Amino acid sequence: MTENNWDSTQPIVSIKDVYKSFGALEVLKGLSLDVMKGEVICIIGPSGSGKSTLIRCVNGLNDINSGSITVEGQEVHDEKLDKLELRKKVGMVFQQYNLFPHKTALQNVMMAPVLVLKEPRAEVEQRARALIKKVRLEGKEDSYPGELSGGQQQRVAIARSLAMQPDVMLFDEVTAALDPETVKEVLVTIKELAQEGMTCILVTHEMGFARELADHIYFTDRGVIVEHGPPRTFFNDAKDPRTKEFLSQIL
Amino acid sequence: MSDAMIESIREFFRQLAETHPKWNFIYIYDPGVGERVLDGFWMTIQLSVVCVILSVVIGVVGAWLQRSHHVWARLLVQGYVQFFRNTPPLIQLLFFYFALGQFTPTYSPDGWLEQPVISNVGWAIISLSFFAGAFNVEIFRSGIEAVPESTIEASESLGMSHLQTYIYVILPLAFRVSLPALNNNLVNLVKTTTQAIVIAVPELLYQLVSIYNDYSTAQNACMVLMFVVYIGLVGILVLGMNRWERGMQIPGYGA
Amino acid sequence: MGARISIPGINSEAATDLPVLLPFRGRPAGEAEDLRFSRWVGSVPPYYLLAALCAAALWPLVVSAQSNYTQAEAWDALWRWMPYLVTSGFALNLLISFLTMLIGTLAGVALGLWQISPKKWIRKVAWAITQAFRNSPWLVLLFIVMLAFPFQIEIGDTVIPIPDWVKAVVGLSLPIMANISEVVRGAIQSVPTGQWEAAESLAFSRGQTLWRIILPQCFKRMIPPWMNWYAILAMATPLVSLLGVEEIVTLSRQAMESEDNHPELLMPFYGFCLVIFFAYCYPIARLTISLEKRYAVKL
Numbered sequence: 001m002t003e004n005n006w007d008s009t010q011p012i013v014s015i016k017d018v019y020k021s022f023g024a025l026e027v028l029k030g031l032s033l034d035v036m037k038g039e040v041i042c043i044i045g046p047s048g049s050g051k052s053t054l055i056r057c058v059n060g061l062n063d064i065n066s067g068s069i070t071v072e073g074q075e076v077h078d079e080k081l082d083k084l085e086l087r088k089k090v091g092m093v094f095q096q097y098n099l100f101p102h103k104t105a106l107q108n109v110m111m112a113p114v115l116v117l118k119e120p121r122a123e124v125e126q127r128a129r130a131l132i133k134k135v136r137l138e139g140k141e142d143s144y145p146g147e148l149s150g151g152q153q154q155r156v157a158i159a160r161s162l163a164m165q166p167d168v169m170l171f172d173e174v175t176a177a178l179d180p181e182t183v184k185e186v187l188v189t190i191k192e193l194a195q196e197g198m199t200c201i202l203v204t205h206e207m208g209f210a211r212e213l214a215d216h217i218y219f220t221d222r223g224v225i226v227e228h229g230p231p232r233t234f235f236n237d238a239k240d241p242r243t244k245e246f247l248s249q250i251l
Numbered sequence: 252m253s254d255a256m257i258e259s260i261r262e263f264f265r266q267l268a269e270t271h272p273k274w275n276f277i278y279i280y281d282p283g284v285g286e287r288v289l290d291g292f293w294m295t296i297q298l299s300v301v302c303v304i305l306s307v308v309i310g311v312v313g314a315w316l317q318r319s320h321h322v323w324a325r326l327l328v329q330g331y332v333q334f335f336r337n338t339p340p341l342i343q344l345l346f347f348y349f350a351l352g353q354f355t356p357t358y359s360p361d362g363w364l365e366q367p368v369i370s371n372v373g374w375a376i377i378s379l380s381f382f383a384g385a386f387n388v389e390i391f392r393s394g395i396e397a398v399p400e401s402t403i404e405a406s407e408s409l410g411m412s413h414l415q416t417y418i419y420v421i422l423p424l425a426f427r428v429s430l431p432a433l434n435n436n437l438v439n440l441v442k443t444t445t446q447a448i449v450i451a452v453p454e455l456l457y458q459l460v461s462i463y464n465d466y467s468t469a470q471n472a473c474m475v476l477m478f479v480v481y482i483g484l485v486g487i488l489v490l491g492m493n494r495w496e497r498g499m500q501i502p503g504y505g506a
Numbered sequence: 507m508g509a510r511i512s513i514p515g516i517n518s519e520a521a522t523d524l525p526v527l528l529p530f531r532g533r534p535a536g537e538a539e540d541l542r543f544s545r546w547v548g549s550v551p552p553y554y555l556l557a558a559l560c561a562a563a564l565w566p567l568v569v570s571a572q573s574n575y576t577q578a579e580a581w582d583a584l585w586r587w588m589p590y591l592v593t594s595g596f597a598l599n600l601l602i603s604f605l606t607m608l609i610g611t612l613a614g615v616a617l618g619l620w621q622i623s624p625k626k627w628i629r630k631v632a633w634a635i636t637q638a639f640r641n642s643p644w645l646v647l648l649f650i651v652m653l654a655f656p657f658q659i660e661i662g663d664t665v666i667p668i669p670d671w672v673k674a675v676v677g678l679s680l681p682i683m684a685n686i687s688e689v690v691r692g693a694i695q696s697v698p699t700g701q702w703e704a705a706e707s708l709a710f711s712r713g714q715t716l717w718r719i720i721l722p723q724c725f726k727r728m729i730p731p732w733m734n735w736y737a738i739l740a741m742a743t744p745l746v747s748l749l750g751v752e753e754i755v756t757l758s759r760q761a762m763e764s765e766d767n768h769p770e771l772l773m774p775f776y777g778f779c780l781v782i783f784f785a786y787c788y789p790i791a792r793l794t795i796s797l798e799k800r801y802a803v804k805l
Contacts, residue, residue, distance in 0.1 A: 059408055087410035098405030102423045102501050112409035115419060144502045157405075164409060337787040338780045339741040342755060346780055350772040442643040449748060456645060463653075474650050478642060485641040 006073025012037045012199055013058060013168055018067035020053060027053045029223035030067070035168070040200045042210040045220040046246060051203040052095075054220070055170045058201065059090040071168065084116065091161030092170040095177050097153040099145040105132060105156045106141040109163045117164070124163070131159040135189050151182025155189050162193075169193065171202040207250055211235055219243050268468065275468035278476065284462055284469075291458030292480070298375060298454055299441045305380035306440060307433075310387025314425075315417065317392050328388060335385035340378070341446050347378040348450040375447040383440040390432045394425030427499055434492035438485055445481075455480065580770040584778055587761040595754030596782055599743040602675055602753070607736050609679040614686025621691045624712070632687070639684035644677075644742050651677035652749050671753075674746040682739055689731045693724035730798040737790045741783060754779055 011034035020028040027050045035041050043051045056062045058069055060076050060083055069076040071089055099108050109128040113119045132141055135155035145153050154174055175183045187209050194200050194213055210217055211231045218228040227243045238244050261280035268275040278284045316328045352374055355367045398421050406416045445456040463473040620632035651673055658667040697720050705715040747755035758775045765771055
């Protein structure tokens with residue numbers, strides 16, 4: 001691996017002119033954005049605008065056709081890249097939770113640090129219990145995913161990602177599959193995380209949440225960033241007609 | 252049970268054989284014959300256990316190869332599966348033991364007789380394991396296909412390697428999905444061990460058939476034992492497997 | 507054969523064909539002879555297996571080089587016998603399989619309907635019969651029928667001998683009956699209970715409901731498993747060779763005997779048996795799968 005001289009004054013995640021297509025379908029058409037350490041970024045936009053694809057590219061679940069994505073100065077789509085190194089730095093939470101149904105909540109959280117990072121089990125268990133407490137699921141350690149509500153499962157999924165002690169967290173429409181009542185408990189967890197200084201990139205439809213928490217909002221449509229800015233200016237005086245139309249529908 | 256009781260039971264059947272010559276339960280009162288039955292039963296159990304283990308291993312490895320990126324590996328597995336599924340196990344046994352067995356090297360343990368390195372029991376194990384293994388490959392493959400792609404992605408995004416994902420996430424889930432079909436196949440395998448008689452493997456059926464060939468009056472008694480033992484064996488197995496299936500159920504997952 | 511047979515490593519010395527690899531050790535007096543099989547497998551070092559594999563791969567060349575009866579002659583013999591094996595041997599296998607399937611299906615449908623009878627004792631009895639014949643090995647049933655059935659039937663003065671292959675049909679019909687019984691029961695129970703209730707509310711009798719409403723709905727569902735059982739049955743027909751019925755395996759053995767039992771014959775003859783069954787059963791399996799898929803969409 002090449003030595004890189006990244007320091008925290010430079011963007012922790014840097015996306016430059018990224019193109020991505022699935023066969024004939026072009027999903028990302030020259031997208032660029034930077035995220036500084038400790039920032040909370042919300043990506044919003046109509047469905048099919050490539051938001052999810054973008055953050056899946058950031059942790060290498062999808063590859064890109066051209067452009068560059070770096071995390072802490074490291075190129076993600078480098079053939080020689082050690083995916084393990086990348087995934088230690090970048091945690092991801094999915095819309096459908098994707099917990100391992102045959103493992104209890106605690107086992108779900110412990111699995112990756114024990115197997116991937118080869119950390120001592122006792123140490124990991126201590127951390128995992130603390131994380132479960134942090135996402136307010138004390139007492140649910142030994143429940144299986146099938147016995148938990150959607151919101152509870154999603155919080156276990158967040159704890160599972162945090163157990164790897166990542167520097168950046170990706171949230172892919174994490175509340176989209178939840179009942180309205182349970183959305184809040186998940187958002188509170190993310191909010192606490194953001195307030196502790198975790199770098200977060202969220203794809204979301206929760207505009208209230210984005211307005212309150214985001215440092216910067218990006219609006220994507222048809223594979224490009226149409227408009228971006230801090231929440232106050234973005235929501236109050238959007239300039240592009242496409243942004244205006246989207247906001248009028250959603251607010 | 253006291254010796255006196257055993258002796259009185261033996262005496263009863265000895266009498267029965269004299270008064271009713273068609274019902275000669277010789278294996279109860281003749282310890283030598285009884286031992287042959289026990290030997291046969293033990294061989295059936297050994298054969299079943301070893302073949303079950305090997306066939307599951309073959310199934311896991313085969314299913315893993317079927318997900319391989321190499322076309323030839325997938326074709327090879329597919330060819331193996333289709334061939335062993337669609338040919339009679341009896342002829343497979345004959346083919347392995349006689350046709351392939353003639354090519355195995357021999358050795359001479361006592362300096363007098365030449366013995367093949369792989370005995371008929373060895374060939375029975377190989378042949379039956381490959382037979383049941385072919386079904387297991389298909390069973391595990393469909394189990395693996397039932398594991399959602401998104402769960403696999405989640406495991407990869409946590410930094411697990413392909414092998415780790417296969418061992419800790421895909422297999423445990425696929426295993427539970429496959430369990431009913433797998434149990435069916437394993438029960439079937441135990442039943443198929445009787446066919447090893449064709450290459451003179453001294454399992455239970457072989458012993459019982461040879462006993463009534465030696466003592467023609469014991470025919471009915473041997474038939475009764477055959478029927479009872481195999482139904483009992485398979486029945487216990489089915490009950491145990493059903494209990495296992497229930498025990499393996501994940502709370503809140505699946506039906 | 508009452509004596510123990512010898513299994514290398516279990517009750518006799520584990521061995522290799524390469525003497526240099528043999529460990530030098532005397533056997534201490536009183537050492538336990540029958541080690542468990544797992545210990546034997548576990549105690550074989552990996553390089554032994556590798557060596558054995560290489561030896562096994564090269565051995566055929568060594569053997570065939572030593573013999574003066576060539577492979578070509580063996581294949582030639584198979585070529586001469588092939589028409590006889592197919593028209594006399596395999597044809598009997600097929601005949602047995604057709605008759606067995608016919609009897610087994612008729613009996614199985616009856617047994618399956620009894621399994622859902624409104625009378626509890628009929629259900630119990632039908633269930634017990636089904637389980638008994640489903641769970642016992644086919645070969646055991648064949649042996650029992652072979653022994654329990656008379657050699658001939660006397661009606662008045664005429665004596666009708668029963669050929670072995672007819673007994674084989676009876677023996678094979680039992681497990682087919684039991685398995686078809688399960689297929690029928692499963693298919694009927696897969697029809698939603700609402701159908702029964704709707705029919706009852708329209709004053710259909712139980713028989714009418716069954717024949718006019720329920721069975722037509724699950725008939726299609728029964729075809730793939732029925733075909734599957736036919737394929738399994740076809741592959742079970744060589745079992746009857748153990749009872750002396752002159753089907754393909756028996757005839758192959760006889761053919762090899764009349765060709766002086768050269769070991770070179772074994773591969774072509776048994777190989778041919780495998781291939782002919784594959785050629786017959788594989789298309790059935792493909793068809794079963796495609797029917798399964800087609801019917802699955804409509805349900």
